[in-house]
Amino acid sequence: MKIRADILRMYKDIHSWVGITAGLALFVAFYAGAITMFESPLQNWATRPVPVSSVALEKTPELLAKIFAAQPQAMKSYSVIVHPTPEQPARVMWAALSGQERVSRHKVYAGMDADGNLEIVHQDPPEIANFINVLHQRVGLPFPRAISRPIMGIIALLYGLALISGTLILLPSLAKDLFALRISHNVKRLWLDVHNVLGFFSLPFHIVMAISSVVFAFHEPIFAVEHWMLGKSSALHPPQVRHGGTQQSHTVLLTPEAILQSLKVQVPEFEPDTLNYAQGRGGKLALRVAGHDPRYALRGPDSGFAGVDPYTGKIVSTDYLPGHQTPAFAVTTWFFSLHFGSFGGTPVRWLYFILGLAGAFLFYTGNLLWVESRRRRERKTGLLHDTRATTILASLTIGCTLGCVAGISASFAANSFLPGGGSYAAIESVYYAVFLFMIFLAFVVGVQSHKQLLLAIAGVFTIAVPVVDILARPAVFLRSGALSLDGTAFFLGAGLILTAMKIHLRTQKRRCVQSDLSASPR
Amino acid sequence: MSVSSAKPLSSRNWFSKASAGSVFGLGLTFAIAGIIGLLIHSDAMPMSASGQLLMWLIPTLWIAILGACFMFRSGLRAWAVLGALNIVLWGVFFTMRATFS
Structure with a gap:
C-alpha cells in the first residue's frame, strides 16, 4: 500500500x-x-479467614430475621451469597460503602452458631x-x-x-x-x-x-x-412499566431457596452467585441476582445480572441477563465485556492477561524507540553526550515502568505481613514509596549504563512475592489463587533478574574490549 | 479531504488542527449521534440500550475525527470545514427535532 x-x-x-x-x-x-x-x-x-459460622441456605430466612431484629439498617441493602468463598465468606453480608470512591469498603458478615445465636463480624477487606x-x-x-x-x-x-x-x-x-x-x-x-x-x-x-x-x-x-439533546422526546415514549403485576397482594418475601428454584425453572443455564436486595425509592425492595453463564459475555467484570421480583421470583428485567438480552443490550454488553475480558471464562482471562502485559511492553518499546532515535539524531549533529531532555526521558521511561513493576510487587509482598492484608492507605504508600524510589534511582545512577540495576531490583521485589507468601502464610497450597499468583510472580521476577544479568555481562564484556583496546600499545 | 499536491503536509501546524478536531470534532459527533438518536426515537436515557449505543458511538467517531483532522491542509481550513459541518449538521438536528416533536 x-x-x-x-x-x-x-x-x-x-x-x-x-x-x-x-x-x-x-x-x-x-x-x-x-x-x-x-x-x-x-x-x-x-x-x-473470617470467624463466622456457615449457615445452610434453607436456614437463611431465620438468619435474616435475626439480623434485621438486631441491625435494622441492614434491611436497606444486603446480599445473600449462594456459594460462600474466602472473598464472600458468610451466607449474608452487607457493605458500608463510602460514596463512589470505594476507598473504604468496610464489610459486615453474618452467620449463626449451632445454637442459632447470631454472629456478626466486621472486616475491612x-x-x-x-x-x-x-x-x-x-x-x-x-x-x-x-x-x-x-x-x-x-x-x-x-x-x-x-x-x-x-x-x-x-x-x-x-x-x-x-x-x-x-x-x-x-x-x-x-x-x-x-x-x-x-x-x-x-x-x-x-x-x-x-x-x-x-x-x-x-x-x-x-x-x-445526550439527555439535553434528546431528553424531551421521552414524553412521547412513556417509560415502559417493567414491574408486571406486582400489586400490594404479595407482601411476603420469597425465601432465597425459592428464588433460586424459580430462577432454575426460568433460566436453567444461568448460575446465580449473589442475591442483592436493595430498598429503592418508596421503600420497595428490589432484587438483582448476579450470576454467570459461561457461554455468553457478561456485563460486569465477573457477572451478568437478572432483575427479579423478590415477592414472586419472576424475572422482571433481562437487560443484563446473559443469553436473554435484546440485540441492542447484547451489543453494549459485548463492548464492556471486551474491555473486562468477561467472556469465555478463565482461558480468556489469561489471554487478556498476556495481551495486557504485551500492551505494556508495547509502550515500553515505544518509549525506548523515541529515546534511541533522539540519541541518534543528536549524535549526528556531533554531540558526544545525550542532551538533558533525552536523559530525562530515558530515566523516566526506565524509572516509571520498572518502578510500577517493583511497586506492584512490593504491594503484593506487603499484603502478606500487613495486618489484615493492609488498608488502602498502607498499600498505596508502599506502592508509591517504591515507585518514586525507582524513579529517583533511575535519575541518580543514570539509566544509560545502569539499567540492569533497576531491572534487578524490580526482579527481586517480584520474586519476593512468592517467598514472602510462603514464609508468612505457609499453607499456600490450600489457599485459592496462591499457586497461580506465586508461580507467575516467580517466573516474572526470575525473567527480570536474568535479563539484568545478561545486560550486565554484555556491558562487562564491552568494557573489557574497550579497556583492551585502550591498553594495547599504539 | 482537501489536500493540495503543491504544499506537502507537515506536523508543524499540529496544534491548530488538533484543537479543531478536538472541539469541532466533538461537536460533530454529538450532532451525528443526535440525528441518529432522533431517527431511532431514542430517549437517550442511560438505562436504555439506544442511549448506551449512542454514548459508545461518540468516542468512536471522536477518535476517528481526531485521527483524520491532520489531513487538512492548514489549521484554518480544519476550523473552517469542521465548523461549517457543525453548523449544517446541528441545523439538521434542530430542524428534525422541531418537526418530530
Missing part, C-alpha cells in the same frame, strides 16, 4: 509525540490492568486487589477520581490517535517489516520490529481498550449532553 511521503512523515511525528506523552501512563494502566483480570481470585488469595484496579483506572496517578478520570480520558484519546497514526505508518512496509524480527546489533531496529509485531497483532484489542476507556472517563458528561 502506498501512502504519500509527507503524510507518512506527518503521522510518524504525531505517533511519536502522542506516544511519548501517553506512553508511561498507558504502561501503568496496562500492567495494572492485566493483573486486574484476576481481581476476584486475588481478593480470595489476600483475604484472611484487604485492599491490594482493589488498589491495583484503582491504579489501573487512574493510569498510575495518585489523584482522586474526579481529577484522574478526565486525565485518563485524555490519555485514552491520545492512545486512540497513536493507534491510528501507528497503523498508518506501518501499512506501506507491512509485508516487509511484520515478520522480520531482525535480531542484530542495531538495537533500534530490533525494538522497532518488536513494537510493530506487538502493535499489529493486538490491534483489535487495543482499539477496544481505547474506545472503552474514553467511554469510562466521559460517559457521565456524554449522557448529560
Whole structure:
C-alpha cells in the first residue's frame, strides 16, 4: 500500500509525540490492568479467614430475621451469597460503602452458631486487589477520581490517535517489516520490529481498550449532553412499566431457596452467585441476582445480572441477563465485556492477561524507540553526550515502568505481613514509596549504563512475592489463587533478574574490549 | 479531504488542527449521534440500550475525527470545514427535532 511521503512523515511525528506523552501512563494502566483480570481470585488469595459460622441456605430466612431484629439498617441493602468463598465468606453480608470512591469498603458478615445465636463480624477487606484496579483506572496517578478520570480520558484519546497514526505508518512496509524480527546489533531496529509485531497483532484489542476507556472517563458528561439533546422526546415514549403485576397482594418475601428454584425453572443455564436486595425509592425492595453463564459475555467484570421480583421470583428485567438480552443490550454488553475480558471464562482471562502485559511492553518499546532515535539524531549533529531532555526521558521511561513493576510487587509482598492484608492507605504508600524510589534511582545512577540495576531490583521485589507468601502464610497450597499468583510472580521476577544479568555481562564484556583496546600499545 | 499536491503536509501546524478536531470534532459527533438518536426515537436515557449505543458511538467517531483532522491542509481550513459541518449538521438536528416533536 502506498501512502504519500509527507503524510507518512506527518503521522510518524504525531505517533511519536502522542506516544511519548501517553506512553508511561498507558504502561501503568496496562500492567495494572492485566493483573486486574484476576481481581476476584486475588481478593480470595489476600483475604484472611473470617470467624463466622456457615449457615445452610434453607436456614437463611431465620438468619435474616435475626439480623434485621438486631441491625435494622441492614434491611436497606444486603446480599445473600449462594456459594460462600474466602472473598464472600458468610451466607449474608452487607457493605458500608463510602460514596463512589470505594476507598473504604468496610464489610459486615453474618452467620449463626449451632445454637442459632447470631454472629456478626466486621472486616475491612484487604485492599491490594482493589488498589491495583484503582491504579489501573487512574493510569498510575495518585489523584482522586474526579481529577484522574478526565486525565485518563485524555490519555485514552491520545492512545486512540497513536493507534491510528501507528497503523498508518506501518501499512506501506507491512509485508516487509511484520515478520522480520531482525535480531542484530542495531538495537533500534530490533525494538522497532518488536513494537510493530506487538502493535499489529493486538490491534483489535487495543482499539477496544481505547474506545472503552474514553467511554469510562466521559460517559457521565456524554449522557448529560445526550439527555439535553434528546431528553424531551421521552414524553412521547412513556417509560415502559417493567414491574408486571406486582400489586400490594404479595407482601411476603420469597425465601432465597425459592428464588433460586424459580430462577432454575426460568433460566436453567444461568448460575446465580449473589442475591442483592436493595430498598429503592418508596421503600420497595428490589432484587438483582448476579450470576454467570459461561457461554455468553457478561456485563460486569465477573457477572451478568437478572432483575427479579423478590415477592414472586419472576424475572422482571433481562437487560443484563446473559443469553436473554435484546440485540441492542447484547451489543453494549459485548463492548464492556471486551474491555473486562468477561467472556469465555478463565482461558480468556489469561489471554487478556498476556495481551495486557504485551500492551505494556508495547509502550515500553515505544518509549525506548523515541529515546534511541533522539540519541541518534543528536549524535549526528556531533554531540558526544545525550542532551538533558533525552536523559530525562530515558530515566523516566526506565524509572516509571520498572518502578510500577517493583511497586506492584512490593504491594503484593506487603499484603502478606500487613495486618489484615493492609488498608488502602498502607498499600498505596508502599506502592508509591517504591515507585518514586525507582524513579529517583533511575535519575541518580543514570539509566544509560545502569539499567540492569533497576531491572534487578524490580526482579527481586517480584520474586519476593512468592517467598514472602510462603514464609508468612505457609499453607499456600490450600489457599485459592496462591499457586497461580506465586508461580507467575516467580517466573516474572526470575525473567527480570536474568535479563539484568545478561545486560550486565554484555556491558562487562564491552568494557573489557574497550579497556583492551585502550591498553594495547599504539 | 482537501489536500493540495503543491504544499506537502507537515506536523508543524499540529496544534491548530488538533484543537479543531478536538472541539469541532466533538461537536460533530454529538450532532451525528443526535440525528441518529432522533431517527431511532431514542430517549437517550442511560438505562436504555439506544442511549448506551449512542454514548459508545461518540468516542468512536471522536477518535476517528481526531485521527483524520491532520489531513487538512492548514489549521484554518480544519476550523473552517469542521465548523461549517457543525453548523449544517446541528441545523439538521434542530430542524428534525422541531418537526418530530
